Amino acid sequence: MSRSRRLAIFTIVILAVALSACSGSGPQTALNPEGPVARTIDNLWELVFIIAAAVFVIVEAALIYTLIRFRARKNDDTEPVQLHGNTRLEILWTIIPVVILASIGYPVIKGIFEVRAIAQGADVLQVQVTGHQWWWEFEYVDLKDDTGRTLVTANELVIPEDTEVNLTMTSADVIHSFWIPTLAGKRDVVPGRISNLTLIADNPTPPDEPHPGQCAEFCGLSHADMRFKVHVRTQADFDAWVDEQLTPAEIPTEGAAALGYETFNATCVACHHVTVAGASGPEDIGPVRTTEVDGVTFTSSLAPNLTHFGSRTTFGGGTFENNADHLAQWLANPAGIKPMRPELNDIQTGRILGMPNFNLSSDEITNLIAMLEGWE
Numbered sequence: 514m515s516r517s518r519r520l521a522i523f524t525i526v527i528l529a530v531a532l533s534a535c536s537g538s539g540p541q542t543a544l545n546p547e548g549p550v551a552r553t554i555d556n557l558w559e560l561v562f563i564i565a566a567a568v569f570v571i572v573e574a575a576l577i578y579t580l581i582r583f584r585a586r587k588n589d590d591t592e593p594v595q596l597h598g599n600t601r602l603e604i605l606w607t608i609i610p611v612v613i614l615a616s617i618g619y620p621v622i623k624g625i626f627e628v629r630a631i632a633q634g635a636d637v638l639q640v641q642v643t644g645h646q647w648w649w650e651f652e653y654v655d656l657k658d659d660t661g662r663t664l665v666t667a668n669e670l671v672i673p674e675d676t677e678v679n680l681t682m683t684s685a686d687v688i689h690s691f692w693i694p695t696l697a698g699k700r701d702v703v704p705g706r707i708s709n710l711t712l713i714a715d716n717p718t719p720p721d722e723p724h725p726g727q728c729a730e731f732c733g734l735s736h737a738d739m740r741f742k743v744h745v746r747t748q749a750d751f752d753a754w755v756d757e758q759l760t761p762a763e764i765p766t767e768g769a770a771a772l773g774y775e776t777f778n779a780t781c782v783a784c785h786h787v788t789v790a791g792a793s794g795p796e797d798i799g800p801v802r803t804t805e806v807d808g809v810t811f812t813s814s815l816a817p818n819l820t821h822f823g824s825r826t827t828f829g830g831g832t833f834e835n836n837a838d839h840l841a842q843w844l845a846n847p848a849g850i851k852p853m854r855p856e857l858n859d860i861q862t863g864r865i866l867g868m869p870n871f872n873l874s875s876d877e878i879t880n881l882i883a884m885l886e887g888w889e
């Protein structure tokens with residue numbers, strides 16, 4: 514390869530790397546914190562970046578200066594002055610790194626304790642999170658209807674603005690990691706153990722621009738599609754949402770939705786859970802299990818709770834926009850649009866690896882969509 518060609522390739526690679534930094538701000542970034550917890554982390558990152566950049570510039574400048582100033586001259590083969598054993602210099606370059614590391618270490622350790630603190634008090638919103646292959650379940654343990662049923666939702670967390678939220682998390686299967694880059698750091702979600710994370714969001718989010726979240730620990734086939742959304746509401750909007758969510762779903766009595774409900778009862782309820790308005794009050798359909806982890810009881814379904822499915826903006830682990838087209842594709846062959854292994858499902862042990870293809874007819878699909886969209 515010619516020299517100019519190598520130079521061209523080298524330049525293109527360097528430019529590509531440099532220009533990729535200008536790609537505009539993706540929404541899933543930790544560099545635009547939207548709450549105090551994420552801001553603590555971002556501030557630490559900035560501090561470390563500034564110090565590291567200063568060290569880099571100073572060291573490189575000294576290196577380049579030395580290369581030029583002290584390079585070997587023609588007809589001069591005298592040995593340069595040797596400096597080893599210079600106590601004053603050795604003390605100096607021991608002390609400088611100590612000062613640098615201490616000025617990074619102190620705020621970082623302080624920040625770790627701040628970020629890890631578990632939010633406590635009567636004003637804290639308590640949410641229990643269960644990670645599943647490959648979706649998230651949220652139970653608002655203190656928000657109950659008159660019958661004591663808690664608010665349960667999936668893949669979309671709704672929180673009030675400017676409020677401390679304590680997430681108590683565990684996993685139903687393998688290790689996941691809960692991460693909302695704009696609101697907090699990552700926290701592993703481990704089966705048989707509990708981990709906590711504090712969330713605080715500054716401002717309400719527009720309905721179509723929730724904070725994107727992502728599982729950040731490789732957990733199998735659909736790890737990349739184990740996403741979720743965090744919607745932030747004003748306190749009044751949040752209260753209204755809670756009232757809505759605690760209302761049982763109406764059993765559809767006519768039209769396509771009623772036919773969809775028949776199919777639903779014959780197939781979907783093997784895994785999905787719904788609270789419907791029965792003749793004498795709320796009734797639960799579909800399995801719900803409870804597990805005790807470190808003294809905390811987690812209620813969890815085998816598949817996402819669908820009681821207010823129509824109110825969610827996404828489905829399939831926060832992956833697909835919730836609309837009739839996507840639902841039709843999903844119901845026709847779920848594993849065709851999101852990688853899953855439903856052939857390995859075992860309902861007895863509760864090990865579920867995705868929704869099977871029930872070979873639904875196009876009428877059944879249309880009817881199910883009518884039913885699901887009605888459950889807002």
Ligand code: CUA
Nearest residue numbers: 689728732736
């Ligand atoms: Cu769950 Cu990756």
